[in-house]
Amino acid sequence: MKNYGKFAAGLIAAWFLFALSASALDGFKNDANRVGLAVAVAAVAPILVFALWFASSEKFRQFALSLNPQLLTFTQSWRIVGFTFVLLQARGILPSARPPACSARTALQWSP
Numbered sequence: 263m264k265n266y267g268k269f270a271a272g273l274i275a276a277w278f279l280f281a282l283s284a285s286a287l288d289g290f291k292n293d294a295n296r297v298g299l300a301v302a303v304a305a306v307a308p309i310l311v312f313a314l315w316f317a318s319s320e321k322f323r324q325f326a327l328s329l330n331p332q333l334l335t336f337t338q339s340w341r342i343v344g345f346t347f348v349l350l351q352a353r354g355i356l357p358s359a360r361p362p363a364c365s366a367r368t369a370l371q372w373s374p
Contacts, residue, residue: 266325277308301348 281304284290290300315322350356 266322270325273311305345305348 284300284304290298290304316326317323347356
């Protein structure tokens with residue numbers, strides 16, 4: 263059972279690094295001002311991998327069912343919060359995460 267825990271933690275860490283890198287490199291940028299295919303794939307792929315693994319492996323199913331339900335619920339709530347931010351950003355309700363570009367001279371003029 264411990265092997266599944268380490269392997270699953272490694273997969274989660276790798277997926278996080280992939281998503282963070284793709285975001286930093288504008289891999290999720292969509293000029294149509296809506297949620298694009300890359301965001302959909304990044305959101306749905308982990309769920310599909312888990313569902314297939316859960317359905318095909320009895321040992322992994324036992325491992326997953328042995329986890330603390332409170333911890334799993336807490337983790338899922340963070341996924342919902344993240345999805346909410348993606349949805350609000352796609353609707354244009356949240357401000358952009360990037361500050362507007364300015365020259366060094368303009369930045370010095372506005373400094374206190």
